[in-house]
Amino acid sequence: MGVRIYNTATRQVEEFVTYVPKLARGYVCGITPYDHVHVGHGRVYVFFDMFRRYLEARGYEVRLVINFTDIDDKIINKAREEFGHDAYKRWKEVPERYIAEFFEMSNKLFIKPAHAYPRVTENVNEMVAWISTLVEKGYAYVAPDGSVYFEVGKVPNYGVLSRQKIEELIAGARVEPEPGKKNPLDFALWKSWTPGEPWWNSPWCPGRPGWHLECVVMSTKYLGAPFDFHGGGADLIFPHHENEIAIAKAYYGLDNFAKYWIHVGYLTVRGEKMSKSLGNVITLREVLSKYSGEALRLAYAMSHYRKPMEFSFELLDQAEEMVKTLYTAYDELSQAVADASDEDKEKLEYGKYIESFYAALEDDFSTPQAAQQLYGLARYIISTVLHRIDKASRQTAIDVLTQYVKMADILGVLERREIPKEVEEVIKAVVEARARLRREKMYQLADYLRERLAGIGVELHDFGQRTYYTYKRR
Ligand SMILES: Nc1ncnc2c1ncn2[C@@H]1O[C@H](COP(=O)(O)OP(=O)(O)OP(=O)(O)O)[C@@H](O)[C@H]1O
Numbered sequence: 001m002g003v004r005i006y007n008t009a010t011r012q013v014e015e016f017v018t019y020v021p022k023l024a025r026g027y028v029c030g031i032t033p034y035d036h037v038h039v040g041h042g043r044v045y046v047f048f049d050m051f052r053r054y055l056e057a058r059g060y061e062v063r064l065v066i067n068f069t070d071i072d073d074k075i076i077n078k079a080r081e082e083f084g085h086d087a088y089k090r091w092k093e094v095p096e097r098y099i100a101e102f103f104e105m106s107n108k109l110f111i112k113p114a115h116a117y118p119r120v121t122e123n124v125n126e127m128v129a130w131i132s133t134l135v136e137k138g139y140a141y142v143a144p145d146g147s148v149y150f151e152v153g154k155v156p157n158y159g160v161l162s163r164q165k166i167e168e169l170i171a172g173a174r175v176e177p178e179p180g181k182k183n184p185l186d187f188a189l190w191k192s193w194t195p196g197e198p199w200w201n202s203p204w205c206p207g208r209p210g211w212h213l214e215c216v217v218m219s220t221k222y223l224g225a226p227f228d229f230h231g232g233g234a235d236l237i238f239p240h241h242e243n244e245i246a247i248a249k250a251y252y253g254l255d256n257f258a259k260y261w262i263h264v265g266y267l268t269v270r271g272e273k274m275s276k277s278l279g280n281v282i283t284l285r286e287v288l289s290k291y292s293g294e295a296l297r298l299a300y301a302m303s304h305y306r307k308p309m310e311f312s313f314e315l316l317d318q319a320e321e322m323v324k325t326l327y328t329a330y331d332e333l334s335q336a337v338a339d340a341s342d343e344d345k346e347k348l349e350y351g352k353y354i355e356s357f358y359a360a361l362e363d364d365f366s367t368p369q370a371a372q373q374l375y376g377l378a379r380y381i382i383s384t385v386l387h388r389i390d391k392a393s394r395q396t397a398i399d400v401l402t403q404y405v406k407m408a409d410i411l412g413v414l415e416r417r418e419i420p421k422e423v424e425e426v427i428k429a430v431v432e433a434r435a436r437l438r439r440e441k442m443y444q445l446a447d448y449l450r451e452r453l454a455g456i457g458v459e460l461h462d463f464g465q466r467t468y469y470t471y472k473r474r
């Protein structure tokens, strides 16, 4: 079966078919780097990382672009708070700091690098060129102060994504009519300069680009138009993504410049969206100083991406325990392969976990079910495969291990499985020595070695004559 995914543009779960076979091009709206990245942001980027890994496992080449909105009112305000009068000179330190943190946390979360990370400030010339074209085509107008607005009423079907009519949008949106705007829903493509703010030159006035335009220009610059999928948090559907579609429609004449619109539900704290403005933020730095990246990934995976996810430390504790089990199954099975025999004397029933895992992901990327199957397979390995390893063929043992790792790699939850070679050699030597002591009934000494190993995070599990170890990753 093919991949099926919910498309906000059609409000349906659809077959995922890319424009170019086996090439998936996607853009995810990036952070506005004015403060610490939090667990809510993490949910979005981990989701798209899992989706990307899944597509890659299905043989796609994935070209993923994530931007940084590195100039914005929030950044300017933060710079003023921090630097006072020097903000004008030093404002760039704010985005630099939080972009660095974004990368640091992405690493800790084992998020694979994107194809490109364009920044607004590096693409202003292209943005100015786009605005000129939009003005020429009659979709944008220049206000008396030199700001340029996009005229929403000029594009047919404005509101396709959020499924609202212009009149309803005007009534519902908290958009203030601004001087210079023809219609309250019109939005700025170019914002005129205010004293003390960073500015760039343009044919209209010194100023800076507007958010919605920025994402259209950066996505199509790196992915062409149309491209396959565009995503972000559910709060971006309106007005951000609606306006992106309108701009691209005006510029290219394309009905929709992205085929699939994929939106991730909110991460909540006591039912409310985690967000700076609500003051209920838990930073990724805090969580990842106490929990592994794999535990947080697994915690995310346990909620369906479109549903709200209530954050809690209990959830993380549970996920960390599960990750430990995943590693136990991996470590022990890797060692057990050597004890398998030449032919299958008993049949192992592991296929159903694998089939259900992929079936779940094919059906609108149900990571909760997939995670359950992966965990189920880990437990099956520990409770059954390891005990019967001498009744399974080496081929079967290797197959279970390979399939298990492949599944884990889609969710990205066994990312630290490599044990340093020297450490592995030392552990093996001690385990062998202990086995000899046990054969010679020198149990006290054998137990002493077990304790010493436990001290460095190595746990031993005896299966009759055989002993397998697990290694605690740090
Ligand atoms: N609590 C959350 N749950 C899910 N996604 C979120 C959450 N908060 C932000 N996002 C998403 O993270 C991405 C980056 O968002 P951005 O930097 O604009 O943050 P934001 O929405 O302004 O966050 P905050 O309100 O905390 O400042 C966007 O796709 C946004 O939808």
Ligand SMILES: [Zn+2]
Residues within 6 Å of the ligand: 028, 029, 030, 215, 240
């Ligand atoms: Zn965007």
